Amino acid sequence: MTDALGGFIGKGIGVYGSTGSIGTQTLEVARQLKGTKVVALSCKSNAKLMLEQIKIFKPKYAAVIDESGAEWLERRVKANGLKTEVLHGEREAINACTAEEIEIVVNAAVGIAGLVPTLQFIKNGKDLALANKESLVVGGRLVIPEAKKAGIKILPVDSEPSAVFQCMQGNDKGSIERLLLTASGGPFRGKSTKDLSSVTVSEALKHPTWKMGKRITIDSATLMNKGFEMIELHWMFDIPAEKIKVVIHPQSIVHSAVQYNDGNIIAGMGATDMKVLIQYALTYPIRIPNKFARLDLAGQALSFEEPDTDTFKCLDLAYSALRSGGTYPSVLNGSDEAAVQLFINGKIGFLDIQRLVSEALSDFKGNKEVSLENIMESDRWARAYVNAKVIG
Ligand SMILES: NC(=O)c1ccc[n+]([C@@H]2O[C@H](COP(=O)([O-])OP(=O)(O)OC[C@H]3O[C@@H](n4cnc5c(N)ncnc54)[C@H](OP(=O)(O)O)[C@@H]3O)[C@@H](O)[C@H]2O)c1
Structure with missing residues (x-):
């Protein structure tokens, strides 16, 4: 929101993925950005951190996707005499960030889980500060036309x-x-x-x-x-x-x-320092001094x-998936998300990540035109493919 002279006087914001690296840094920015009102917070399961965020920002809504986390949070919010309405489930987490008072939503969720929220925020006419790159990696062909149709801005955070x-x-x-x-x-x-x-x-x-x-x-x-x-x-x-x-x-x-x-x-x-970039996304086109x-x-x-690129093969795999078009980028992302998780869990070695993504792209036979359903189907196929190869 700007005043009559075009000065920044704050905005209502929603933070989808408020407990992550970008989410917490967004809240640090919001804290020092005069006039900014945090209206909604969403996360997957980290109710404990969200409670601390609620105490500081007193948002109207706070949503936890996982049920047990939401129940715990609701009890703690009441016990602390806080007025925030606690919601549960993915749909409610998305809805919370489309509240009327919100002008811009920061999508700071990780992975393909950010795609449906991105589309919903756009459909609800919210400007989008986009950290969730996967929304564009798998769904750029859907997201960009929707944003144009809705007349909203997509502001980069990355x-x-x-x-x-x-x-x-x-x-x-x-x-x-x-x-x-x-x-x-x-x-x-x-x-x-x-x-x-x-x-x-x-x-x-x-x-x-x-x-x-x-x-x-x-x-x-x-x-x-x-x-x-x-x-x-x-x-x-x-x-x-x-x-x-x-x-x-x-x-x-x-x-x-x-x-x-x-x-x-x-x-x-x-x-x-991501905070410098997050702030620009929130205040664009205005620049505000800060102490970052x-x-x-x-x-x-x-x-x-x-x-x-001979040693690190993923870059070429990404160019190839984009060239192949359709839902190949979903296979690229889905196989990578699954392989990275297996690597973090100690099930595969580092080089297996690129090998598995490469094999998934080579063996994928179900390429289809881009729709939300087809993106999700290709993503599921890619995850199942990688998990079957490793775990059986
Ligand atoms: N971190 C950076 O500096 C940076 C820089 C540039 C771009 N990005 C991009 O920003 C996005 C977020 O990255 P990050 O590093 O901040 O990730 P992160 O630290 O792992 O945080 C992810 C956030 O998303 C939530 N989340 C996890 N699964 C979810 C689901 N299924 N549905 C909805 N929310 C879910 C998490 O909630 P819980 O805490 O409850 O699990 C958390 O709040 C990614 O797309 C990344 O590529 C990050």
């Missing part, structure tokens, strides 16, 4: 699309020669296939520059996350995959860049290199 979005402001989109999508390279940059055969879960979870949720951290180690972001950029900015070039940039200072057809490159840079991390360029060395 650092790479946010950088591209900011570099595009005031420039002609038709003049874009290519997008330069940067990747830190993850904790295993420079390692050989032989080295990777024995890496552990805790080593894979040690991201060199960003602190994030588990799935995205493992996806960063395999480079699948970069593949997802390539697909995300393709849909969000309507740029063909051939014009999106991934560049390894270990320092994570350049969050991404846009190269224009006159040779000029505009780069989005900053500290590795600042990047001091003095003394910083920037380096860039080609990705090692």
Whole structure:
């Protein structure tokens, strides 16, 4: 919401996935952003953390998808004399974030579970601060037309699309020669296939520059996350995959860049602090001063290199899934979600993730045109395929 002079005077927000890495950082932003009212919170099961969030933000609604968590939360909310209405189940969690007072919803859920909420928020006319990249990876063909039809804004939260979005402001989109999508390279940059055969879960979870949720951290180690972001950029900015070039940039200072057809490159840079990017999504197009991390360029060395796609195969798998079209991206994401979970649970090795995703894409015979039903069916097929290969 803006005042008569266009100044930011706050917004009603809903946070879907408020207990995760992006969700908690969103609430830190909301806390210092004057006039911002947190109207609804949703999570899967972490009722304990949600209770603490309710005490601070006093939202109108708080939803926990898992029943036992919701029941526990409802009792604690009443015992604490809080007025928040506690809801339970996925539908209610989505509904909570479409309350009338909400202008913008932050979708900070992880995985394909974010797709249906994304579509519902759009249908309800809410602007969307989108962290859940999977919504676009598997459902970009549905989400973007729906957003256009509803006349809502999709504002990127992820650092790479946010950088591209900011570099595009005031420039002609038709003049874009290519997008330069940067990747830190993850904790295993420079390692050989032989080295990777024995890496552990805790080593894979040690991201060199960003602190994030588990799935995205493992996806960063395999480079699948970069593949997802390539697909995300393709849909969000309507740029063909051939014009999106991934560049390894270990320092994570350049969050991404846009190269224009006159040779000029505009780069989005900053500290590795998601709060800066979350705030921009919430206040766009206005910029508000804050006390979050600042990047001091003095003394910083920037380096860039080609990705090692012979060792890290997920990036090429993502390009191939996008080229194949239809519901192949659902198979890409579904097989990866399942394989990452198996890796975290100690059932498979690190290199098995890319092997299983590759086999799922090769063996998938049910490609269909993109609809919500077909996306979900391909996702189920991919998970079952991976689990059957490992667990039997
Ligand atoms: N973390 C980052 O810095 C970062 C940066 C860029 C983009 N992203 C993207 O942002 C999204 C969230 O990442 P994250 O790292 O914040 O994940 P995370 O820490 O794992 O948090 C996930 C959130 O989603 C909720 N959730 C889990 N399963 C759900 C389901 N089935 N339905 C609804 N909600 C569910 C969780 O609730 P519980 O806590 O109750 O399980 C939690 O609130 C991902 O798409 C990721 O790729 C993250």
